[in-house]
Amino acid sequence: MSLARLTRCASGIPPVRSRHPTPPRTVFSSENPTAVRGLASETTARPVTGASHGHKIIVVGGGSAGLNVSHQLLRSGRFLPGDIAIVDPATWHDYQPGWTLVGGGLKTASELRKPLADLIDSKIKFYNDGVGEFKPQDKLLKLSGSGDTLAYDQLVVAPGIKIDYASIKGLPEALADPGSLVTSTYGYDTCQKVNGAIQKLHKGQAIFTLPSGPVKCAGGPQKIMWLALDYWKRQSRYDPTADSPIHITWASALPAMFGVPKYSAELEKLRRERGVEALFQHDLISIDDGNKATFARPGGSDTVTRRFDFLHAVPKMGPHAFVKNSPLADNAGFVDVDSATTRHKIYHDVWSVGDASNLPTSKTAAAITSQAPVLVRNLLLALGNKEPSAVYDGYTSCPLVTDHDRVLLAEFKYGGVPKETFGWVPGVDQAKPHRAFFWLKKHFFPWVYYKHMVKGTWGGPAGWIM
Numbered sequence: 001m002s003l004a005r006l007t008r009c010a011s012g013i014p015p016v017r018s019r020h021p022t023p024p025r026t027v028f029s030s031e032n033p034t035a036v037r038g039l040a041s042e043t044t045a046r047p048v049t050g051a052s053h054g055h056k057i058i059v060v061g062g063g064s065a066g067l068n069v070s071h072q073l074l075r076s077g078r079f080l081p082g083d084i085a086i087v088d089p090a091t092w093h094d095y096q097p098g099w100t101l102v103g104g105g106l107k108t109a110s111e112l113r114k115p116l117a118d119l120i121d122s123k124i125k126f127y128n129d130g131v132g133e134f135k136p137q138d139k140l141l142k143l144s145g146s147g148d149t150l151a152y153d154q155l156v157v158a159p160g161i162k163i164d165y166a167s168i169k170g171l172p173e174a175l176a177d178p179g180s181l182v183t184s185t186y187g188y189d190t191c192q193k194v195n196g197a198i199q200k201l202h203k204g205q206a207i208f209t210l211p212s213g214p215v216k217c218a219g220g221p222q223k224i225m226w227l228a229l230d231y232w233k234r235q236s237r238y239d240p241t242a243d244s245p246i247h248i249t250w251a252s253a254l255p256a257m258f259g260v261p262k263y264s265a266e267l268e269k270l271r272r273e274r275g276v277e278a279l280f281q282h283d284l285i286s287i288d289d290g291n292k293a294t295f296a297r298p299g300g301s302d303t304v305t306r307r308f309d310f311l312h313a314v315p316k317m318g319p320h321a322f323v324k325n326s327p328l329a330d331n332a333g334f335v336d337v338d339s340a341t342t343r344h345k346i347y348h349d350v351w352s353v354g355d356a357s358n359l360p361t362s363k364t365a366a367a368i369t370s371q372a373p374v375l376v377r378n379l380l381l382a383l384g385n386k387e388p389s390a391v392y393d394g395y396t397s398c399p400l401v402t403d404h405d406r407v408l409l410a411e412f413k414y415g416g417v418p419k420e421t422f423g424w425v426p427g428v429d430q431a432k433p434h435r436a437f438f439w440l441k442k443h444f445f446p447w448v449y450y451k452h453m454v455k456g457t458w459g460g461p462a463g464w465i466m
């Protein structure tokens with residue numbers, strides 16, 4: 001694979017960074033509300049009465065989306081120190097796409113995390129605090145900890161999605177019990193329990209679940225199943241053809257292995273070849289007595305209960321309450337943005353990408369590599385009183401780990417239409433698991449993520465942003 005080629009792939013998005021940035025017209029200090037008023041009157045003619053501090057741009061969230069967007073904005077050369085602020089209560093920033101590999105025993109969780117404050121450029125003001133309330137009519141937001149009110153000209157909402165462990169009865173208790181073989185790759189603590197549990201199972205029934213509703217990285221739940229299967233097979237504990245000591249069941253709320261037909265067909269073939277039982281349209285709702293899993297069936301009252309010896313459970317996920325209960329949310333609670341421009345449908349000075357947005361695509365870090373340059377380009381246009389012109393096509397990707405050394409690299413855009421980066425390589429079919437894609441997943445993506453993506457210089461399949 002040639003990375004040089006990646007940088008040549010055209011994204012179709014106009015360059016975000018100007019080589020000769022226009023100097024900002026307003027000298028502005030985040031600690032000086034008077035300067036905010038100066039800026040506000042110049043650009044929006046609005047009062048900021050009641051604000052403790054003000055910024056040209058506030059980015060809510062210091063995750064994959066928030067850091068990427070903030071640093072791309074800073075690199076545009078159009079902002080002074082303190083013009084941009086990030087709000088996030090977290091202490092740590094985790095490279096979450098690596099948590100499946102932690103579950104598979106191929107990485108450690110601690111090597112994938114860094115202190116969030118260390119990842120934020122010193123020219124960006126960091127509020128290590130949560131959001132209590134959005135007041136988009138007044139271009140204000142209230143911090144939940146300090147109670148301070150911040151004023152903004154433009155707001156980027158990217159706080160991610162909430163993992164709701166309590167959505168499955170008995171799950172929090174089972175996860176917390178060090179003796180139980182109930183685990184989940186979806187949390188920093190819980191992902192570290194997964195590999196030990198896989199190793200401890202010598203015989204019996206293993207169940208892997210995928211819930212209904214929005215989840216981040218919808219391929220994640222089956223990646224850990226394939227890694228466990230591979231391990232048990234190599235340990236002679238799993239054999240699809242003989243009387244296998246371990247039985248494996250895939251219990252998914254969805255009707256098929258994957259949402260995109262091209263990749264779903266290949267994964268269904270793998271499932272059958274590998275002897276994995278499927279319980280489609282089974283949505284885990286309860287864990288009882290440490291060894292019983294109960295699933296809801298579509299349409300209501302029916303439930304199915306199965307005994308298990310090992311359970312990899314994926315909790316339901318949803319919007320954070322401060323987003324859901326705000327005027328920014330759609331009916332489902334996600335930030336209601338235009339699917340092409342990433343701009344809020346009602347409040348034109350509000351933008352959103354990443355898991356908190358209602359962009360109708362699969363929620364992944366790879367998606368953010370394509371969303372962030374569009375948001376940044378359009379927000380900069382809006383600051384110059386121009387209409388947004390950059391368009392997001394829904395690009396997202398799922399590097400689907402199928403073995404300890406292979407990955408099927410699903411890449412697609414809106415409508416589940418494949419949009420593959422390596423389609424031009426002779427003999428490469430991205431629907432077939434490949435060692436080179438595993439190398440990307442294990443080594444290249446984590447490296448480029450911390451070295452470039454969080455700093456705003458990685459555009460995913462479009463290559464590096466100069």
Ligand code: UQ1
Pocket residue numbers: 006097365366369397398399421445446448449453459460461
């Ligand atoms: C990507 O850029 C990226 O970011 C670091 C990932 O990690 C989360 C990915 O999984 C994928 C698929 C991309 C997309 C980039 C290429 C080169 C396919």
